[in-house]
Amino acid sequence: MELFLMTITTGVMVGGIYALVALGWVLIYKCSGVLNLAMGELTLIGAYVSLTFYQMGVPFLLALLLSLIIGFILGILTERIFLDRLIGQPVLTVIMVTVGLSFFFKGIVQLIWGTDTRVFDPPVFPLKPIIIGPLIVGQVYLWSFIAAIILLCVFVCFFKYTRWGLAMQATADDEMAALSLGVSARFVYAAAWAIAFMAAGVGGTLLGNINGLNISVGYLGLLVLPAVVLGGLNSVPGAILGGIIIGILQNLSGAYLDRYFPGGVKEVAPFVFMAIFLLFKPHGIWGWERIERV
Amino acid sequence: MSTSWLPCGTYHQNYAEDQSLWQTKFIKGKMILLFAILFIGIPLWADNYWMSILNTIGYTILGALGVQLLIGFCGQVTLGHAAFIAVGAYTSTLLILEVPWPQALMDFGIAYPVSIVIAAITAGVVSVIFGLPSARVKGFYLILTTMAAQFIIVDFIITQYVSQIGGRGQAFSIPPEAIKVGPFTIDSDTKVYFMMLIIVILSVTIVVNLLRSRVGRAWVAIRDNDISADVMGINVIKYKLLAFFVAGFIGGLAGAFWISNLAAISPEHFPWFWSLWLVGVILIGGVGSIHGTIFGSIFMVVVMELLQLGVMPLADIYPKLLMDFLFIKEAAFGLAICAFMIFEPNGLAYRWWQLKNYFNLWPFSY
Numbered sequence: 144m145e146l147f148l149m150t151i152t153t154g155v156m157v158g159g160i161y162a163l164v165a166l167g168w169v170l171i172y173k174c175s176g177v178l179n180l181a182m183g184e185l186t187l188i189g190a191y192v193s194l195t196f197y198q199m200g201v202p203f204l205l206a207l208l209l210s211l212i213i214g215f216i217l218g219i220l221t222e223r224i225f226l227d228r229l230i231g232q233p234v235l236t237v238i239m240v241t242v243g244l245s246f247f248f249k250g251i252v253q254l255i256w257g258t259d260t261r262v263f264d265p266p267v268f269p270l271k272p273i274i275i276g277p278l279i280v281g282q283v284y285l286w287s288f289i290a291a292i293i294l295l296c297v298f299v300c301f302f303k304y305t306r307w308g309l310a311m312q313a314t315a316d317d318e319m320a321a322l323s324l325g326v327s328a329r330f331v332y333a334a335a336w337a338i339a340f341m342a343a344g345v346g347g348t349l350l351g352n353i354n355g356l357n358i359s360v361g362y363l364g365l366l367v368l369p370a371v372v373l374g375g376l377n378s379v380p381g382a383i384l385g386g387i388i389i390g391i392l393q394n395l396s397g398a399y400l401d402r403y404f405p406g407g408v409k410e411v412a413p414f415v416f417m418a419i420f421l422l423f424k425p426h427g428i429w430g431w432e433r434i435e436r437v
Numbered sequence: 438m439s440t441s442w443l444p445c446g447t448y449h450q451n452y453a454e455d456q457s458l459w460q461t462k463f464i465k466g467k468m469i470l471l472f473a474i475l476f477i478g479i480p481l482w483a484d485n486y487w488m489s490i491l492n493t494i495g496y497t498i499l500g501a502l503g504v505q506l507l508i509g510f511c512g513q514v515t516l517g518h519a520a521f522i523a524v525g526a527y528t529s530t531l532l533i534l535e536v537p538w539p540q541a542l543m544d545f546g547i548a549y550p551v552s553i554v555i556a557a558i559t560a561g562v563v564s565v566i567f568g569l570p571s572a573r574v575k576g577f578y579l580i581l582t583t584m585a586a587q588f589i590i591v592d593f594i595i596t597q598y599v600s601q602i603g604g605r606g607q608a609f610s611i612p613p614e615a616i617k618v619g620p621f622t623i624d625s626d627t628k629v630y631f632m633m634l635i636i637v638i639l640s641v642t643i644v645v646n647l648l649r650s651r652v653g654r655a656w657v658a659i660r661d662n663d664i665s666a667d668v669m670g671i672n673v674i675k676y677k678l679l680a681f682f683v684a685g686f687i688g689g690l691a692g693a694f695w696i697s698n699l700a701a702i703s704p705e706h707f708p709w710f711w712s713l714w715l716v717g718v719i720l721i722g723g724v725g726s727i728h729g730t731i732f733g734s735i736f737m738v739v740v741m742e743l744l745q746l747g748v749m750p751l752a753d754i755y756p757k758l759l760m761d762f763l764f765i766k767e768a769a770f771g772l773a774i775c776a777f778m779i780f781e782p783n784g785l786a787y788r789w790w791q792l793k794n795y796f797n798l799w800p801f802s803y
Binding site for chain 1: 573577578580581584585592713716720761765769770772773774779782
């Protein structure tokens, strides 16, 4: 029972980070209809940038802020250079451009930072675990979770109460209507990419704090795909819920199934679950069910 | 895009002429010349380095052909094709290594061809299993399930379980004398080349003819609009699964063929990167065109080889480049895909088509 509770807690906390990255993904999809397969590499870039700043002696929060700024710039650049020309192209074209981008980013990241695992040194969060009742939780997980939740709240408030956020919501809802009301769609696309880069960067930094940073953090970033599929592609609450579910599932299967299927169950389980889930509920939990007409 | 105009003064007088693959004397001559070059010219002229490049091109064509069939002709986007190639390669290897073949079969070189056929069928069946979700989902969701196929088959089942069979460790080494087709032991690049040529020509012929038949027309109808196809009386699920089977079959063929070129196989030979690479190949070559598959394969392999030739001399100055070349290759591949998608979304096959029509209609191109 204790193992179960522990696994669930860890799962929820890691899931919070996935939820953050998934939020960025859903944002891009909702605003511009781009199905982004480069999310894993976006987490990598953000994580490496903040690590570099941190190693240079910049305090952690400041390093995070700097990586946010760089993520913002990179996001706008990416949108302007690559995605802007593809508005109105078939879905496969756009998807493959994001795949191409993911290769490009991955190659560049490996070229600059190498493939060795790097750790945040000195550790950002104290190593001593916190004991809450019967639960023992690593401080890294706890603080990461808190950071993820704070950022999620910030993003949600941004969408609800600021002018830019409302413009983005309007574009996601009905592009034509938004355009006729004077919202600049191109600005919204660029903003969506910038926010996705920022969210992914924070997510990557937090994930890098947990296990050290190497190219496999990009794989963790890929886990947002099952998360968004579970939640429904175009639902922000769905993405948050999906992220947390994927976190829990991943840890549960690591704790219980590993005995029966030794090896990498933990990495594959989300994808297996997603494939089965899709068979029964092809539109996710809160996704829109579109009626197709010829 | 697939129709090309005939030269002036060429008329068809019956359906057989209209449907024939090689319609004019010029095309017949051209194709015979091509076959002569492929079967006689290149083996006489090429050394081992060129042979190995050509073999890689052949392997890429075989892999990309299945992807082309699924994406270009049936509209089912797949990002996990390397998994089915891996299934083919591993089935064939295990059949050769583990099954106690009678000595006579080994001596006459029947074991390997039989294993190729079984491997192709197995890969086809596995492909159908992972194609089953296509009955319910499409578009992006299908992409994710095929991605799941890659992670489940290669990263999990093959790495963790299949590699344990026989206790050989992670990599299965293949004894060269076991790879025997008829009286020939496939142990040199030239022999691999001939085998590659025969398999590629066979499978391209099969696919081209399938596409001209009822099945191919059904696939194209599903690609263009699956609801209309359904309304027209096409059994959409059946034809989708058939497409998955044929694509998996060719993938398995590719994998089983490729083990003749490898001293040992391990899961690292079939990474997700390779799945995406194959999709990139058909996008660069041109979606929905067999020519595109071939052009894309040649283009990608040759460009990567040129890149290597260009980068390697610098390695004397910057020794780190040797290690980093893989990353440069990845980044270059990514940029190439982006550039092609943005500037030439129709691919190389479109240019080829334009060129052909220009000469066919010359001098009156209107």
